Amino acid sequence: MNREFILEKLGRNLKNSTPGKRESNALERIRNAPGGILPVQPRTATARVAHFIEKAKEAQATVAVCASSGVANAIAEWLRSHNLPKEVRTGQDNRLSALHKAKDSILTVKQGPSDGSDLTGVSHAECGISETGTLALLSGADNPTSLNFLPENHIVVVRRSDILAHYEEIWPRLRKRFGKGKMPRTVNLITGPSRSADIEQTLLLGAHGPVRLHIIVTED
Amino acid sequence: MHITSPQFKQNAKAALADEQLQRSLTHVRKNFIDKRAKAAAALPEFEALRDNAAAIKNHVLENLDAYLEIFESNVISNGGKVHWAATAGDARGLILDICRKAGARTVTKGKSMISEEIGLNEFLENAGIEPVETDLGEYIIQLRGESPSHIIAPAVHVNMDQVRDDFRRVHTHLPPDREMSEPESLLKEARGILRDRFIKADVGITGANFLVAETGTTIIVTNEGNGDLTQTLPRVHVVIASIEKIVPTLEDMSQIMRVLARSATGQEMSVYTTLSSGPRRKGDPDGPDEFHVVLLDNGRSDMLGTEFQDMLRCIRCGACMNHCPVYHAIGGHAYGWVYPGPMGSVLTPQFIGVEKGGQLPNASTFCGRCEEVCPMRIPLPKLMRHWREQEFSGHLTPPAQRRNLKAWAWLAKRPKLYHVATRLAARGLWLLGGRNRRTGFLPFAGAWTRHRDMPTPEGSTFLAQWRKHTGAGGNAS
Incomplete structure (x- = not known):
């Protein structure tokens, strides 16, 4: 054997x-589970959120901030500014339920996993990490992983109060929610839109995953 | 894979004369070094993180069997399966079995050096299963029938014109007059073609950057998103990983992750770090129905408890080759097997035998840059020196080299004679140097002077100058 x-x-x-x-x-x-060495990060919540936004932009994501009631409008506005149809696909995430109440004139919302034909996916992040402008997304009944990768445009909503300083702060949260040693099937840490430098080391955005990553930080 | 490491000298000579390759290699010199330096400088805790990353991996190696068993039981409780492979052949057989049971005709693949190490693609093809590489660089070299020349930038030796020619040759269903002048259009073409392959594949195979014992989680770190499509869309996900990829906890993974991307591409964080714990759960709208982890040993357990144990800390970031003057000069293929650069010069003799791979640890200037940048603080020059010693004591060094070393040792053990000889040699070379203070002729070293001149000594030897400096009778030691 x-x-x-x-x-x-x-x-x-x-x-x-x-x-x-x-x-x-x-x-x-x-x-x-010793924490190890944690890089110094801004102490106040305001500075941390500002740092998160700065880092996400450095990674070529775009960022908007709005009230939690304004997400549908913020999405519609971003789609308009990129000449994209006002149609998005989401999971059955309760945190995004307000989108379904939006009038069809603002936004059309389809639900469920993507078959590759959708132009824009919308997900809700578990949290953001200010260190590198990273988003943490959890798979589950409400969050199809395919939505993070198949559509050309990915819009991710994250609550301001869920923006943490270090990766190491994600794991105790998950242990508390799922039990020690247990994880959701997939955790996606996402930092900016997909890219490749495989042709003559020239950095190009939009390799196999999304060409654009737009983050909406909601004030709660 | 056909091994050409024993012909290293010929390989290197051909690489030096290959103008196209030399142009491509300038990208390595230009890009990777600056980017890593900037990323390291921007993180004040970088050096402390390197120490901690090395300490974590040392702890894992000292308790490796225990961690592997914990990892295994957690994968199983997540609903996955673990397969143990002692050799490359075992791993190939196990994977073929999984593919056959799944009735697979095509298999998509994320980037994996372990897959290269076990020669998986050729094996699957011969068994009638089509492997499709989906990382852009891997896709390009698969079209060309080549192997990766760099562990994180597999097609770094290929230029854009060659990619265009390959796409024209293979993508014959596309209009011949399509726009192909920019790298963007080539990327878009590959994206379109591979999108279709992702959706139709029966099995997805990825590697792993980390295996987390605590949760039975496998982790891939990528930029393109191809690895995620590879493992999310097909019905079966197979992870192929070597046993030293274990980390104890998610916190430990986070610590090493901080030094990985910075050392590799100079990014602060790669775009996608994906943690996978088992197959699709009840109610999951997508994800694979089966989750298999193939754990490969293939000689690694033999390194444990030996002078090569430090090498098992390697996280495959590529920093050592990015900073290696030898790699810069000859590229990856000249090394003749899967792993190039300094890490390859240590691993290759281990995996294919020192009698075949022994030339690689000799192809080093021992400048020490690899060790300086290695995020896991692996003493690469020291490990290469261990191979040189083994090669010598195993009587594998070429006879002429052995004779010369022996002659030198005989001389060096006789200080008086040695001083006379070096004085004479210095004097002789000084005469040879003439007014230019350089010579293109050295007795017994014609191969060296064929490509460069030797600067000649200024007159007296170091020892003679030292004596003069410290006064007569001064002790050189």
């Missing part, structure tokens, strides 16, 4: 400790 063969060989070559000791070392580290 490959499994036993590999594990036995590893055990033989780790001759300075016993298997029991190694197991307790590993379990202890997993239990404690």
Whole structure:
């Protein structure tokens, strides 16, 4: 058996400790989950949000800020400014339910996973990370992962109060929600629109994923 | 994959004479070094993070069997399957089995160096399954029938004209007069063609940058989004990863992630970092029905507990080759196997044997830049020196080189004679140098002087000058 063969060989070559000791070392580290070195980040919420927006723009995303009641209008406005049809696809996320109440004259909303024919997907992020302008999105019944990658345009809504300083702050939140050691099927950390530099090291946006990433920060 | 590492010298000579390749290699020199330096300078905690990243991986290696078992049990409780592969052949067989059970005709692939290491594409093709590389660089070299020449920029040796020619040759269903003058149009063409392949594929195979023991999570780090489409759309997702990719917790992963992108492309964060924990859950609107992890050893466990253990910290960022004067001069293919540059010079003899790969650790100036930039603080020059020692003690060095080394050792062990000899040599070379203080003729070193002149000594040896400086009878040590 490959499994036993590999594990036995590893055990033989780790001759300075016993298997029991190694197991307790590993379990202890997993239990404690030390945070490590956290880069200094702005202390106040206002400065943190400003830093998040600055970093997201550096990564070639665009950012708008609006009241949580104004999301439908903010989306419609962005679509208009890019000459895109006022039609979007979302998951069944309750946090986006207000979009469905929007009048058809403002926005048409389709629900469910994308089959690749949609031009614009809208998702709600679990949180934002100010360090690098990164969004964290969780898969689930309400959040089809395909929406993050198939449409050419991706609009992500994130609550201002969910903008954290470091990646390390995401994980305790997930442990609290899903249980220790448990995760949603997919967590997508997204920083800017898709890109490639594979042709003569020239950076081009819109490789296989979205060409544009637009972030809407909602004031709550 | 056909191994040409034993012909390293011929490979290097051909690469130096290849003008197109030399032009492409200027991109490596120009782009990667500056970008990494800027990214590192912009993060005051970068050096401390490097220390911590190395410490985390050292801890993992010291407890590797325990972490692998914890990872395995968590993948299983997430509803996934774990397959253990001791050798490349085992891994190929396991993956073919999964593909056959899924009735797969085409397989899309995210970028994976492990897949290159085990020669997966050729194997699947021979078994009647079509592998489709979806990373733009990998797609280009697959069309060309080549292997990657760089671990993170696989097509760095190819220029735009060549990409255009390849697309014309292969994408024959598109109008011949289409717009192809800009890199943008080429990217768009590849995007359109691969979009169709993503949707029709039966199995998606990706690599992994990290395996998180705590949660049984596999992680890919990409910029294009191809890896995500590869693993989200088909019914079956296969992750192929080597055993040293384990990290204990999500926090530990976050620490190493901070040094990964900065060292690789100079980005602060790659566009997509994707954490996958098992197959589609109840109520999930998309995602794969099956989730398999193939854990590959292929000689890595042999490195544990040896002088090469440090190499198992490697996170495949490519910084060492981006900063290597030898890589800059000859590119990746000359190394003759999967992994080029300094990390390749350490790994290749391990994986294909020192008798075949032994020339690679010799092809280093030991300038130390690789170690200076390695985010995981791997002492690459020291590890290359270990291979040189093994090569010598295994009597694998060429006879002429052995004879010369022996002669030098005989001389060096006799200080008086050595001083006389070096004095004479310095004097002789000084005479050879003439007015230009350079010579194009060196006895026994014609191969060296064929391409460059040797600056000649100024007269007396270092030891002689030292004696003069410290007064007669001064001790040189």
